[in-house]
Amino acid sequence: MIIDYENETGSEVRKPLLLIVDDDRNLLNSIALILERYDYYFITCDNGTEALSILAEKDIDVVISDFRMPGMTGLELLDRIKKINAEIPIMLMTAYAELDIAVEAIRKGAYNFIIKPINPELFLNLINQAIEHANYIQIEKNYKEHLEKEVAQKTRELYESLILLNDLSNEIVKRLTMAAEFKDTDTGEHIKRIGLYASEISGELKMPSGFVEAIAFASQLHDVGKIGIADGVLLKPGKLTPDEWKLIRSHPLIGAKILSNSSYPKIKASEIIALYHHERWDGGGYPYGLKGEEIPLEARITIICDQYDALKMRRPYKPPLSQEEVIEIITKGDGRTLPEHFDPEILNVFKKISSRFEEIFNSYIT
Ligand code: C2E
Ligand code: SIN
Ligand code: SIN
Ligand code: FE
Numbered sequence: 001m002i003i004d005y006e007n008e009t010g011s012e013v014r015k016p017l018l019l020i021v022d023d024d025r026n027l028l029n030s031i032a033l034i035l036e037r038y039d040y041y042f043i044t045c046d047n048g049t050e051a052l053s054i055l056a057e058k059d060i061d062v063v064i065s066d067f068r069m070p071g072m073t074g075l076e077l078l079d080r081i082k083k084i085n086a087e088i089p090i091m092l093m094t095a096y097a098e099l100d101i102a103v104e105a106i107r108k109g110a111y112n113f114i115i116k117p118i119n120p121e122l123f124l125n126l127i128n129q130a131i132e133h134a135n136y137i138q139i140e141k142n143y144k145e146h147l148e149k150e151v152a153q154k155t156r157e158l159y160e161s162l163i164l165l166n167d168l169s170n171e172i173v174k175r176l177t178m179a180a181e182f183k184d185t186d187t188g189e190h191i192k193r194i195g196l197y198a199s200e201i202s203g204e205l206k207m208p209s210g211f212v213e214a215i216a217f218a219s220q221l222h223d224v225g226k227i228g229i230a231d232g233v234l235l236k237p238g239k240l241t242p243d244e245w246k247l248i249r250s251h252p253l254i255g256a257k258i259l260s261n262s263s264y265p266k267i268k269a270s271e272i273i274a275l276y277h278h279e280r281w282d283g284g285g286y287p288y289g290l291k292g293e294e295i296p297l298e299a300r301i302t303i304i305c306d307q308y309d310a311l312k313m314r315r316p317y318k319p320p321l322s323q324e325e326v327i328e329i330i331t332k333g334d335g336r337t338l339p340e341h342f343d344p345e346i347l348n349v350f351k352k353i354s355s356r357f358e359e360i361f362n363s364y365i366t
Contacts, residue, residue, distance in 0.1 A: 016131045017058060018042040021051040021065040021077065022093065027118075031064075034120050040127070048072025052080060055088075061134040062127065063090045064114065067098060067105075075105060082109050087137045089130040093118070173220050180227035189364045190309055191220045196360045197305035198298075204349045205301075218269035219302045222277045225255025235316045249286045252278055269298055277302045280341040292343075300343040304330065304350050305357075307337060312361050323358050327351075 018035065022028050023046045035042050043058065045051050047069060054060065063081060067074035074092045081090055089111035094102045102113040111130055114123060174188040198219040202212040226234060229251055233244045240248065255274030259267055276290065276299030283291035285303075311318075311326040321329070329337050331351060339347060350357070 014059075015041050016061040016134060018127065018131075019051060019054055019058075019060045019063045020044045021046070021048065021063065021069070021074075023047060023066060023069045027066075027116075031118065031123075034118075034123060038124060048074075048077040048080070051077060052084075055081065055084065060088065061138075062111075062130040063088060064127070065090065065092055067092050067094045067101065075101070075108065078105060078108055078110055089133045089137075091126060091130055170217070173217065177220060177224055180224045189366050190313060193309055193360050193364045194222065194302065194305050195220045196364070197308065197357055198301050200353055200356055200360070201301045201305070201346060201349050204353060205346070214266050214269045215273075215298050215301060217266045218273050218298065219305065221255070221259065221270040222273045222302050222306060223251065223255065224258055224270075225251035225253065225274055227258070228254035237316055239317075249278075252276070252287050272296050273298050273302050275299075277306060279303070281343050282338070282340040284341070295343075297343075300346055304342050304346055308350070308357055309361065323354075327354055 018040060020028060020031055020035075020042055022031070022044075025046065028044045028046065032042070032044060043054055043060075045054060048065070049072060051063070051065065055063070065074045065077050069077075072080075074094075078090050078092065081088060086109070090109075091112045091114055092102060092105045092110050093114045093116055094105075095116050099115075102110075102115075105113060111133060112126055114126055174191060177191045178188045195216045199212045199216040202215050207215075229247055233240070233247050236244065252275050256271050259271035259274055262268055262271065273296075275287070276295050279285040279288065279290045279295045279299060280303070281292055281295070281300070283289050285295075307330060308326060311321050311329055312323070314320045328334075330342070331339055331347070333339055342350075
């Protein structure tokens with residue numbers, strides 16, 4: 001009788017609750033005896049007004065009401081209940097002689113009628129039918145809730161797909177930058193590290209999470225323009241000629257061109273970083289010789305990350321340097337690199353968290 005819609009709809013199964021309304025105490029008692037014997041849940045009352053207040057408070061599944069009662073009649077009660085809840089099955093109890101009234105009740109929306117005197121077997125049968133009907137109504141309601149849950153579930157799945165897509169785009173970044181840098185770096189680890197250093201610095205600068213997330217992604221693409229530089233120049237073990245330098249110095253412009261006109265904020269950030277990551281705070285960088293805060297913050301952060309990592313690792317033109325040597329070059333200068341190249345605030349952050357840089361370097365190495 002009780003339908004298990006747990007599996008279909010994920011809803012709680014609830015035992016149906018009946019409301020029996022009759023001014024005849026003896027009849028109520030005999031109905032109660034039958035229902036108790038078969039383990040039904042029910043509430044009884046002896047007038048329509050009380051029935052309505054019970055209906056307002058309790059979750060009644062089926063109403064069984066006498067026809068003739070002092071005060072509100074069964075038919076009036078039917079009308080009132082229908083106005084409040086049109087779906088609840090209502091059965092009216094009537095004597096055989098009043099069958100015409102019972103027919104009118106059906107016309108007004110009663111679910112069924114029960115003829116007095118009550119035959120227990122028939123009575124239970126009719127009640128079970130009504131309960132089943134109530135269950136179907138409940139299933140329909142639950143189905144709506146089920147749909148809502150389904151929407152929530154699909155939203156979650158969509159979110160998970162977005163995470164996958166994010167992984168996918170990270171992998172594409174890695175492969176794209178490797179295409180550009182395979183030439184002068186061993187693996188994609190350098191790229192990953194730049195993103196990690198840049199987010200560390202941004203976090204220290206208390207930048208909003210959107211900025212941190214964007215720079216973690218975008219800084220990895222800073223050297224994508226090296227894809228346009230001939231291997232003979234990029235892989236040259238020794239010093240570069242002035243013409244070769246001219247070629248190298250075009251890699252920010254090439255990178256910015258590759259990344260230009262995107263509508264994705266993270267790619268826009270990549271374009272900016274690619275274009276300005278060799279600009280120096282003192283105005284001595286390239287391609288434009290911008291100075292101080294003319295240089296976008298993202299690029300001011302990335303340059304120090306890039307230089308730290310380039311110094312730490314082996315390049316075709318240089319051996320790897322120790323942490324002490326690298327810190328010395330960045331904070332005190334070596335003639336080629338000078339502290340004046342960096343935003344002083346960012347340089348201070350670098351000094352403060354340089355051991356974190358070393359941890360990142362040592363964790364992402366092949
Ligand atoms: P990269 O190897 O990724 O280096 C990035 C930046 O790190 C360099 O930008 C420079 O600021 C710093 N850096 C790298 N190695 C050293 C070093 O030994 N000493 C100091 N003080 N700083 C260093 P920069 O100078 O604008 O160079 C841009 C790119 O040009 C380099 O990217 C690299 O691909 C290429 N490059 C630079 N110097 C040479 C070289 O002597 N030979 C060759 N074949 N390529 C070079
Ligand atoms: C170099 O030392 O190879 C170039 C110096 C520079 O312009 O950073
Ligand atoms: C900031 O803009 O929040 C600090 C970084 C800087 O401009 O030096
Ligand atoms: Fe570069």
